[in-house]
Amino acid sequence: MLSEHGSQLVELGRVDNLAPSEDIRSVRFRGDIGFVVTFKKTDPLFVLDLADPAAPSIKGELKIPGYSTYMHLMDDDHLLTMGYDADDQGDFAWFQGLQLQVIDVADLAHPEVLDKEVIGTRGSTSDAATDHLAFTYFKARDLLAVPMTICEGGSGGDYGDIMTFSGLLVYRVTVDGGFELLGGVPHEEPETPQAWSGKCNNGGRTPRRRSSAPCSWKTGCSRSPSTASTWRTSTTSRTPPRRSR
Numbered sequence: 001m002l003s004e005h006g007s008q009l010v011e012l013g014r015v016d017n018l019a020p021s022e023d024i025r026s027v028r029f030r031g032d033i034g035f036v037v038t039f040k041k042t043d044p045l046f047v048l049d050l051a052d053p054a055a056p057s058i059k060g061e062l063k064i065p066g067y068s069t070y071m072h073l074m075d076d077d078h079l080l081t082m083g084y085d086a087d088d089q090g091d092f093a094w095f096q097g098l099q100l101q102v103i104d105v106a107d108l109a110h111p112e113v114l115d116k117e118v119i120g121t122r123g124s125t126s127d128a129a130t131d132h133l134a135f136t137y138f139k140a141r142d143l144l145a146v147p148m149t150i151c152e153g154g155s156g157g158d159y160g161d162i163m164t165f166s167g168l169l170v171y172r173v174t175v176d177g178g179f180e181l182l183g184g185v186p187h188e189e190p191e192t193p194q195a196w197s198g199k200c201n202n203g204g205r206t207p208r209r210r211s212s213a214p215c216s217w218k219t220g221c222s223r224s225p226s227t228a229s230t231w232r233t234s235t236t237s238r239t240p241p242r243r244s245r
Contacts, residue, residue: 001053012053018046025083028071033059033108035079039067039086047108060109066099069129072137077106078114078175080137082129082146085118087156094157097124098148100171100179115178119169121154123161123200137173143182144171151200163191163199 002009022038029035034048034056045068047060068083081101086093097120105111127134128146136145148169151160167186171179191199 001050001056003053013056015048015056015058018058025067026069026071026081028073028079030073030076035071035105037068037071037081037083045103045111047105047111049108060105060107060111062103062111062113064101064113065093066096068099068101070132070135072132072135074102074137074139074173074175077104079103079105080144080173082126082135084129094122096122096154097150098126098129100144100173102173102175102178104175114175117171117179119148120150120164121152121160122157123151123154123159125149125151142172142174144173145169146171148184149199159200161200162193162196165190166199 001012001014003012004010018036018038022044024036025039026037027034029050032049032051034050036046036048038044038046045062045064046058049057049059065088066084066086068081070082072080072082074080079102081099081103083099083101085096085099087096097118100117100119102114102116103111104114126146126148134147137143138145146169148165148167149163150165152162152164154160165184165186166188167184169184170182172182173179188199191197
């Protein structure tokens with residue numbers, strides 16, 4: 001922590017070795033409490049006690065797959081986050097679809113995920129993941145609106161190559177009910193395996209050939225009904241196990 005002294009910033013205190021070899025992906029402050037997300041394979045959410053600037057400390061920690069690029073305060077006890085899901089490969093992880101979460105931080109020593117929503121597969125994007133001005137949360141009506149380009153068919157290190165939706169998604173988000181998709185406003189026509197135009201051609205990759213199985217922004221794409229990949233997966237458990245300490 002730093003303090004301004006004239007034209008200089010002077011160090012008052014620090015937290016060392018917070019997450020060696022990991023990158024800081026997002027930070028949020030609530031009074032004298034700080035929330036920091038780092039990432040290498042999983043999303044360690046650190047809760048920092050900043051009440052004493054000379055001796056800041058780690059108050060709590062939560063490790064979950066993926067990472068959050070933006071954290072929003074739903075209220076004093078809950079975070080609404082956006083980022084990416086991840087597929088752990090041992091010494092690294094593949095980014096997957098977009099991920100929304102409601103995290104309970106009422107007990108600062110033991111934060112926990114209340115609900116999680118994964119949208120699309122690897123290659124799906126949202127401006128709201130990198131620009132907080134694209135993340136619109138209207139607390140009075142419990143509404144969240146985010147722009148989203150959903151790519152289906154990806155897994156592991158393979159990017160999804162069929163765009164099934166590009167536009168605005170609207171959710172109702174509550175602490176008790178989690179995420180409820182209310183609808184979407186498409187800004188362009190979705191692709192199909194028969195009419196591919198490269199809207200999910202991440203990094204100039206050539207799309208994999210597919211069968212004529214149908215695609216939609218709600219059911220995704222698949223080679224057969226038995227292997228259908230949905231564009232939306234919701235974790236409904238309200239009491240996930242806490243990380244052992």
